[in-house]
Amino acid sequence: MFRITSCGLYLLLLSIAYLGIPVLAIYESQAGTFDWHHTWIGHPREAFDVDDKHVVVYTDRNVFASINKETGAIEWRQVLENKLASLKTSDAGILTVTDKPDHVQFWNKTNGQLIWDFLLPQDKSVGNEAPVLWDNGESAVLLKNDEVLKLSKKGEVAWKWTKPEKEGKKLKMIEREGHVYVVVEPEEEAKSPYFFINIIDRTTGETEKTLQIHCQSGFSHITYVGDYIFWIEENLLKWTPLQVKDIQNVVIQDLMNPTPIADEFISSQISILGKHDSILVTVEYDDEEHETRRVASALISIEKDGKSLLFKKFFSGQPDFGAVDFTETSTVRVYRAGQSELVLYLSPEGKEIKIEHDFELSGEIDYVKVIGSNPFRLLVVTKGSSVFCYNENYILWSREESLASITAAEFLELPEQKMWTQMADELDETVDQQAAENPLSRYVRRLKSHVQDLGQLPGWFVSHFAGMYGSTIQPDNLVISASEAQSCWLNLTDPEALYRDNFGLRKLLISVTKSGKIIAQDTSQRGKIVWSRYAPSYSFKEIHVVRSATVKLPPIVVAIGSVSDPVEGEATGFIRLNALTGDNYVSSIPEAEDFFEPVVTTTISVDKIMRLPIEEPEERTHLLAIYEAGTGRVYIYPDTTAARERFTAEFLPNFYFSTKTNQGVQGFKVVEGYRGSLKVLPVWNFILPKGEEILTSSKPQPYEKVASLGRALGNRNVLYKYLNPHLFSLVTKKGSTLKVRVMDSVKGSVLYETTHDDVDTDTNQVHVIQAENWFVYHFWSNDNRAKGYQTAVLELFEGKHENERVESSNFSSFDNVQPHVQSAVFAFPYPVNSMGVTTTKNGISTKAVLFGLPSHQIVSINKRLLDPRRPRDKPTKEEMEEMLIPYAPIPDERRLFLTYDLDVAGIQSIITSPSLLESTSLVFAYGLDTFYTRSSPSRQFDVLSEDFSKIQLLLTMIGLGVAILVSGPMVRRKRVNALWK
Secondary structure, eight states: OOOOOHHHHHHHHHHHHHHTGGGGSOOGGGTTTSOEEEOOOOSEEEEEEOSSSEEEEEETTSEEEEEETTTOOEEEEEEOSSEEEEEEEOSSOEEEEEETTTEEEEEOTTTOOEEEEEEOOTTOOBOSSOOEEOTTSOEEEEBTTSEEEEEOTTSOEEEEEEOOTTSOSEEEEEEETTEEEEEEEOOTTOSSOEEEEEEEETTTOOEEEEEEEEOOTTEEEEEEETTEEEEEETTEEEEEESSSOOOEEEEHHHHTTTSTTGGGOOTTTEEEEEETTEEEEEEEEEETTTTEEEEEEEEEEEOTTSSOEEEEEEEEEESSOOEEEEOSSOEEEEEEOSTTEEEEEEETTTEEEEEEOOHHHHOSEEEEEEEEETTEEEEEEETTSEEEEEOSSSEEEEEEGGGGGEEEEEEEEOOOHHHHHHHHHHTTSOHHHHHHSOHHHHHHHHHHHHHHHGGGHHHHHHHHHHGGGSOSSOOOOTTSOHHHHTSOOOOOSOOOOOOOOTTSOOEEEEEEETTSEEEEEEGGGTTEEEEEEEOTTEEEEEEEEEEOOBTTBOOEEEEEEEEEETTTEEEEEEEEEETTTOOBOOOSSTGGGGTOOSEEEEOSOOOEEEEEEEEOTTTOOEEEEEEETTTTEEEEESOOHHHHHHIIIIIGGGOEEEEEOSSEEEEEEEEEOGGGOEEEEEEEEEEOOTTOEEEEEOOOOTTOOOOOSEEEOTTSOEEEBOOOTTEEEEEEEETTEEEEEEEETTTOOEEEEEEESSBOOSSSOOEEEEETTEEEEEEEEOOTTSOEEEEEEEEEESOSSTTOOOSOSSOOTTSOOOOEEEEEEEEOSSOOSEEEEOOOSSSOSOOEEEEEETTTEEEEEEGGGGOTTOOSSSOOHHHHHTTOOOOOOOOOOGGGBTTTTOOOOOOOEEEEEEOSSTTOEEEEEESSSEEEEEEOTTOOTTSOOTTOOHHHHHHHHHHHHHHHHHHHHHHHHHHHHHHHO
16 A cells, blocks of 8 residues: 655655745736736836937926836836935936935936946035036046046046035036036125136136126025026126126116016015026015015026127016926926916927916826927926926826826725615605605616616627636726726726626725825726825825715725924824715715815824724714824814714723834823813833834734634634734834834733844834734844845744633733734845735635835735744644645745736835635735735635636537427336336
8 A cells, every 4th residue: 555654754844835835926928917007107207209209208206217208108117225315318328416325327318227336435425516518428527525536438537626625515526618616605604705607618628717806795595507507696687708707787676667567576585597598587575466476587588799688578477387398499488377288388499388287186287398390299287296298289198197196095995886876766866855855766767777777688698608618707998908007097088887796896095195296096997097186295104094985975094194284283184075076075974074074184193094993873983093292182083962972982991002102112092082072091102222222113003804814723722812893013123122012002012022133224114013912023033043034934823732722701901911923034045025815704814924125126025934833843643634825935935926027116015905706806906006906815715717618518508408308208208117017
């Protein structure tokens, strides 16, 4: 008889475990079918027209990229690790300057490949001034310590120039006609300031001559326009050429005399922009007629002799400045004329172009760049981080770059189609109409609508029978192109009816951004934007789904962010939206209108916002609790009478929470104070030992469900999970020692703590995540025995022994129960930027821990591989029965990557959501790029595979039915004949 030895069974078990890894991978034909990836660059700071087909931009996310002028597609991009200080382009290529550490790098402008890299010495650093780049590839860089370095085509130092000691500290570098001009600006505190213009030979680095230009005290607004320096002294605008000392001046009011507000152009209030031979003088003033601040500007040109200025055009007061771009042949002034009109003025042509543009959706103009003259192309960047490209008549393409700065996101369940139909049918009725209509007429109307729906029956049959030839789970709609999915929402078409699919895979992704945008994306349409909102002066930090979709009640989200107010200062704003349309949600309950306004702003210091697990009875929305640490007050939103009554009766007696402090963590209980106000009482205060500081912490998963209370062992016994909803972990460091504490947020007790020595927390981040009864954290260890990246897991059980559990029907944090903790540490092959964990409908499927990597990938590690009970020795019979995988390092297996070969840059956060399929979890990662996919750690056990032939099953059933119909009479006839014999 054939037998398997224990050693053979051990090897067989290990082989089966790792043979299961490839099932997480996908076939090449499946790539992009159920997932989508959006490549972003961030908010453009400056753009450069490099050739007829491409424009190079660099952004606030330390990215520079080449964008196709005709389509807006990214041809290539470079994501830099260091801060991108400045960028220059020429026919030779692209020069970038980064700091901390300071690099000067030269790139190929065609494919974005690095040509050379010059690292400055540690005692040198780059300044804020842009470098100089010549067409032959040579460059010059201005350093903070008053030096200029010229670099050759190969990135080697050709010469160094040092500023004379007698000159000031504020330098400006300009290149003109084979010379480098280093202008030393006068210091404001100096009594007799001077300009020093050092004219340096480009080839040798020698100072040919130095011009000393006197200016009186009180100078301001120094501007470099073409070959001239402009500055303001008292009520005079002065200028001089760079090459020679020839000071000219004009009285500002005289220059502005053609304007109707010449007296408003006060020297202390104006600003000057310019390039080549044109300048734009701008002033902000109080408009008494409109009772607001307005911005006006005047376009001035420099005469050819350089001795006088010519007034060209006055741009009357606008709510916002807009932007201006100076080309070699013209000046383009762009500003807003109304809420939906963009105006372009081209000088010297004197041509004015008006283009339709919705500023409510995008925000004011932040930057413009002419990227084509024949045909005309204009790149427009708004304060909401939306990017548009226009010709003279309409928009050519757009990019919603605000999605490169997402600060928070939530999945939103869509209503069922029949529920959506009922909402659309009945939500338009007023309260009076609903009261006036009797039940019979309502029934008749509903019956008529159902009869009308019968016309869709043939199409339903066709679609379902056509699906016999396809997959059980139909792929997402691939008609949407990547450029269309990444375009800005322009609100030009009627909103689409949004409802979920049969398996709950279609959801809305609602994100809030740093630039003040709220954006909803359809997961089934490659992330196409369904609606967007822009909130001026907002920088969003959180978003909460306070109500899911129900009949007659659409889903509601609340976006929360900081608001910059020039008068009242920093405030916190709450915006409540209908999640299906993006419109402000206005309550239909009269009393709630006073407490539940769509937009609320408060100047209280908001330290923590908590979504409570109870709903207010009228609107059926979850309450939000707002904690103000300075006064110890707690507020609820909304604070209606009904909401307060339910909150006080059902939640207040057991309302505990904790917050981080400068010294550690503190816990509070919320109680009712004077006249019904809510205040906090300190319950506990955990103060860290001296020299110890907090690195990070974890919190329970918000929508988690636990399917099993215990863990079945191979011998049929059970280890009961310690399922405490108040658990959190606190990760701290002291020197090179890492300490992890598992704490209870209600009473502040430390349930477990562990330390790791020789851990590098200065250059490597520590990340932690928790789910159910376990914690997983990642760190770098310098221990010689196990140097490298480590991932540790802590798993909590009610007792140390099998079948041991707490003898109580109710759980309380105040019970003196100490969990038993099992732990293990595994060698991990990658550094980590962020972590997440899959969630499913009922929590039955095995979970997977998701790691966002600096290599722009997401790796999914099955929780079975992060099991502290993995046997280190030869597995016992019970361990084999339990299917425990023998202890080993986490494998470096690329087939575990959810992102396969995609380059998902800058992953900062990973969120997940369950679908209606227990096997499938929806995953969304954001940072610089955004990526959406599905994950099935336990494989798709609840749906038919793609290889299953549904048409063959149908034909088999039809064949069996025909056989039964044919053979049935034959059998009955045979039986009757047998009876007659």
